[in-house]
Amino acid sequence: MIIIGEKINGFIPRTLQAIEAKDESYIREIAKSQTEFGADYLDVCAGTAPEIERDTLKWLIDIVQDTVDTPLCIDSSDVNVILEMMPLAKKPGVINSISGEVGKCEAILPVIQGTDWKVIALTCDPNGIPTDPQVKFNIAETLIANAQAHGLALDSIFIDPLVTTLATQQTSLLSFNEAVRLIKAKYPEVHITSGLSNISFGMPYRKAINTQFLALAMSAGMDSAIMDPTSADMRATLYATDALLGNDEYTMNYLTAFRQGLIGPAKKA
Numbered sequence: 001m002i003i004i005g006e007k008i009n010g011f012i013p014r015t016l017q018a019i020e021a022k023d024e025s026y027i028r029e030i031a032k033s034q035t036e037f038g039a040d041y042l043d044v045c046a047g048t049a050p051e052i053e054r055d056t057l058k059w060l061i062d063i064v065q066d067t068v069d070t071p072l073c074i075d076s077s078d079v080n081v082i083l084e085m086m087p088l089a090k091k092p093g094v095i096n097s098i099s100g101e102v103g104k105c106e107a108i109l110p111v112i113q114g115t116d117w118k119v120i121a122l123t124c125d126p127n128g129i130p131t132d133p134q135v136k137f138n139i140a141e142t143l144i145a146n147a148q149a150h151g152l153a154l155d156s157i158f159i160d161p162l163v164t165t166l167a168t169q170q171t172s173l174l175s176f177n178e179a180v181r182l183i184k185a186k187y188p189e190v191h192i193t194s195g196l197s198n199i200s201f202g203m204p205y206r207k208a209i210n211t212q213f214l215a216l217a218m219s220a221g222m223d224s225a226i227m228d229p230t231s232a233d234m235r236a237t238l239y240a241t242d243a244l245l246g247n248d249e250y251t252m253n254y255l256t257a258f259r260q261g262l263i264g265p266a267k268k269a
């Protein structure tokens, strides 16, 4: 599993508080803890008003890179902001994101051509966010072809089939998993990722939904997630599911994680 740590995001109230208070130490702390708990990339998203998005992202990126070596996942809905942030990165990371929306591929793909940058591509287009797995697949195919035409290797592409909220769509997971299966069947080297906590939006006890979504989507072939690796429940689900799916030879990773205290029952106070 390729883990993209989600916590450096101004849409999270605690992180927004740190951004507004210019509290460097909290940002350093969540950069460090997510890295220690296995993040392969750190998502950085300002989540602030558009006028200060650039300044906020610069501030976050500088602090993160001064604290850890983990590569960035630059998260903005504005491709111009992404393009301005890329030169600040000390090493190539992930662009979050492009999609079938007008202008996004054209802006980003030529810039990452010939580099080691990877890209997340959302399965939406000018018609919106489809729920039909076949339509998700069709958009993914177009995006993959476009990326390949710009010289990207298949394993530099992360398709995000955009999970909808279960509270408003009862077949959310089923449709997501079917899209994952269709994409992985034709493009096994392409990665599938998801900002998976969208699934539980508006529901109580979100952790229960999020952990089971992670397991079920991994079983369909999802091999990356934008998630909180500092959550003990999410970590346990991840290691246990990888072992159950036969991705963990002799269950070595599971056993090592247990021995190192990365997973295990909550300690009694």
Ligand code: THG
Binding pocket: 006, 007, 009, 011, 012, 013, 045, 075, 096, 097, 120, 160, 162, 194, 195, 196, 197, 198, 226, 228
């Ligand atoms: N796809 C892609 N990028 C994305 C998303 C996606 N980026 C943003 C978002 N969705 C993924 N990131 C988050 C970050 C936080 C939460 C959800 C998605 C969240 N956090 C809890 C909260 O705010 O209460 C808990 C946070 C905590 O305590 O750590 O809900 O879908 N490509």
